Each structure stands twice: as structure tokens, then as C-alpha cells.
Amino acid sequence: MAAASLGIAMDCPKCGHTRSLDATNPTWQCPTCGVAYNKIAAVKLAAAKQMQPIAPEQVPGVGHQTSVWILVGANIVALVAAQWGGWTLAELMFVYWVQSLIIGASYVARIMNLDKFSTQNFRINNKAVEATPKTKRKTAVFFVVHFGIFHFAYLLFIGRDLSLSSVLDLGLLVCVISFAVNHWFSYRYHRAVDRAGMPNIGKLMFTPYLRIVPMHMTIIFGAAFSEGFGLLLFGILKTVADVVMHVVEHGVLGKISR
Numbered sequence: 127m128a129a130a131s132l133g134i135a136m137d138c139p140k141c142g143h144t145r146s147l148d149a150t151n152p153t154w155q156c157p158t159c160g161v162a163y164n165k166i167a168a169v170k171l172a173a174a175k176q177m178q179p180i181a182p183e184q185v186p187g188v189g190h191q192t193s194v195w196i197l198v199g200a201n202i203v204a205l206v207a208a209q210w211g212g213w214t215l216a217e218l219m220f221v222y223w224v225q226s227l228i229i230g231a232s233y234v235a236r237i238m239n240l241d242k243f244s245t246q247n248f249r250i251n252n253k254a255v256e257a258t259p260k261t262k263r264k265t266a267v268f269f270v271v272h273f274g275i276f277h278f279a280y281l282l283f284i285g286r287d288l289s290l291s292s293v294l295d296l297g298l299l300v301c302v303i304s305f306a307v308n309h310w311f312s313y314r315y316h317r318a319v320d321r322a323g324m325p326n327i328g329k330l331m332f333t334p335y336l337r338i339v340p341m342h343m344t345i346i347f348g349a350a351f352s353e354g355f356g357l358l359l360f361g362i363l364k365t366v367a368d369v370v371m372h373v374v375e376h377g378v379l380g381k382i383s384r
Contacts, residue, residue, distance in 0.1 A: 194369060200304050201365040207297045208357055215357055216287035221298055222340070222364050223280055225305040230273045232313040233334050237266045240330075241321055248328030261327065269331050276338055336371045340364040
């Protein structure tokens with residue numbers, strides 16, 4: 127039945143024009159932009175359904191508990207390789223240093239690929255910011271510079287006890303590759319979660335700094351312990367930090383906000 131004959135003034139879902147009761151064009155069509163009312167409404171409804179929040183466990187990928195054990199397993203493999211190969215503390219720290227860079231790169235990619243995000247309680251130069259592409263770029267650049275400065279300083283410390291042959295050690299390279307593969311799958315999972323919701327860009331940027339804690343603690347206190355105990359201490363600290371960060375990612379960043 128014609129909308130005009132019912133005395134209904136319709137608002138176009140595309141351009142917002144209010145259809146007058148004396149409009150002469152077909153009742154299914156906007157007099158101003160010519161779009162079909164039901165067509166554009168259906169498109170908007172489909173888009174709204176795609177943006178509905180979903181639980182992280184509904185995102186395809188490795189389950190939360192499984193991925194935790196895979197991460198713990200990767201750390202154990204690194205510790206076993208260090209003990210078996212007679213690595214120095216610096217060599218083990220270099221493996222984890224590279225892993226931290228991989229994680230940092232994945233977070234830069236996540237920030238730059240955000241479709242929609244929250245800036246609640248997030249400030250740049252002590253000013254509130256809007257959720258815009260410019261904010262994404264500024265946040266990513268700041269993170270690269272700041273996170274990079276920390277890791278450059280750590281490399282200067284670690285590099286004093288490293289040689290080219292130790293960096294090219296097969297066991298060391300295998301550990302680095304295993305961590306890279308692990309975090310590639312983790313990135314894909316969290317990228318899907320990001321697309322499904324609205325993560326807070328501030329929380330997203332600061333989370334990787336948990337990785338710095340074990341290196342920082344080892345640099346400060348490592349000299350007080352023997353090489354063997356230092357390896358064990360650093361490995362335990364690093365594994366705990368990995369698990370904590372994983373839980374934070376799934377429990378905090380993984381929560382989809384409207």
C-alpha cells in the first residue's frame with residue numbers, strides 16, 4: 127500500500143530527506159536521491175548485524191587454554207635449548223629480545239589496521255583525541271619510537287656478550303622462528319577480535335610493555351646470580367610475563383565494547 131495514501135511522511139535512510147505527503151514519485155523511492163527505501167534499509171541492517179559485539183571465544187582460531195599451553199611450551203623449548211646448547215644468558219635474552227620485537231611489530235599492525243576503536247582515557251600531548259586515522263598513525267609512530275628506544279638500549283646491553291656465530295646458532299634460529307609462527311597465529315586471532323568490536327587504542331598500545339619487565343629485571347639483578355641460575359630466573363620471569371600478557375589480551379583487550 128502506498129505510503130502517501132496512508133498519510134505517512136517517510137525519512138530517507140540514506141540522505142535523510144523527509145518525504146512530503148504530496149510527493150508524486152513512487153512511494154518506495156526517495157524524491158531527492160532516488161534510492162529505494164527498503165534497499166538502503168536492508169544494507170544498513172546487514173552492516174549493523176556485522177558490527178554486533180561477539181565473544182572472543184566465538185572468533186575462529188586456537189582456543190584460549192590451548193594457546194596458553196602452546197606459548198608456555200615454546201618458552202620451555204627455548205629454556206631446554208639454552209641448557210642443552212650451553213647458551214649464555216645473553217644468548218637466551220637475545221631470543222626473547224627478538225620475540226619482543228615480533229610482538230611489537232604485530233601490535234603496530236593491529237593499531238594501523240583498526241577499523242573502529244575507543245580513545246576513552248587516552249590522551250596525546252595531554253589532549254583528548256578522537257578515533258580518527260590520524261590518531262592511529264600518531265599512536266603507532268609513538269609506540270615504534272618509544273618501544274624501539276627501550277629495545278635499542280637492551281640490545282646494547284645484550285650485545286656486549288654476543289658474537290655473530292652465537293646469533294646464527296641453529297637452535298637459536300629455530301626458537302626465534304617458533305615464536306614468530308606462534309605470534310603470527312596470535313595476531314590473526316586478535317585481528318579478528320579487533321574487527322568484531324571496538325578495542326581501546328590506549329590499552330592496545332601499552333600492553334606489550336609487559337614484555338620489557340623480565341629483561342629489565344634481569345639487567346638490574348642478573349649480575350648478582352650465577353650464569354645457570356640467571357638463565358632459570360630469566361626464563362621463569364619471561365614465561366610468567368608471557369602468560370600474564372596472554373590473559374590480559376584475552377580478558378581485557380578481548381572484551382568487545384559497544
